[in-house]
Amino acid sequence: MYRIxxxxxxxxxxxxxxxxxxxxxxxxxxxxxDDPRPRGSFNLKGPVYRLRVGACRITYAVSDAQSVVVVLKxxxxxxxxxPLEELLWRPPAILPLGxxxxxxxPSHGRTNAHNYREIQDSGR
Numbered sequence: 001m002y003r004i005x006x007x008x009x010x011x012x013x014x015x016x017x018x019x020x021x022x023x024x025x026x027x028x029x030x031x032x033x034d035d036p037r038p039r040g041s042f043n044l045k046g047p048v049y050r051l052r053v054g055a056c057r058i059t060y061a062v063s064d065a066q067s068v069v070v071v072l073k074x075x076x077x078x079x080x081x082x083p084l085e086e087l088l089w090r091p092p093a094i095l096p097l098g099x100x101x102x103x104x105x106p107s108h109g110r111t112n113a114h115n116y117r118e119i120q121d122s123g124r
Contacts (some may be wrong), residue, residue, distance in 0.1 A: 003031045006071045013074040028053040036062045045104045
């Protein structure tokens with residue numbers, strides 16, 4: 001079982017979706033905890049994958065060493081093009097699924113940048 005974390009950017013994009021898309025995307029993200037590389041997922045580069053859910057694309061990173069899936073971006077196909085490095089060069093603000101920034105305290109005093117670097121390194 002993998003832990004699911006959602007970057008602030010993805011959380012923002014998810015909140016802007018209509019209800020019928022929001023529930024489907026949320027269910028797909030939760031299923032990633034059991035199978036982080038489901039049928040239909042596409043490896044973009046290193047630990048980064050893309051999964052199509054209806055009209056949306058979920059871009060996420062998988063760390064097998066830490067048993068964590070980090071959702072990086074949720075977008076419609078016309079918004080998913082662009083350099084992958086844009087998602088990888090800066091650490092996202094990561095929150096566990098279901099928590100808000102106001103209530104979340106980083107675990108073990110580690111920064112999001114430190115956690116994200118570990119995810120990137122484990123995929124190489």
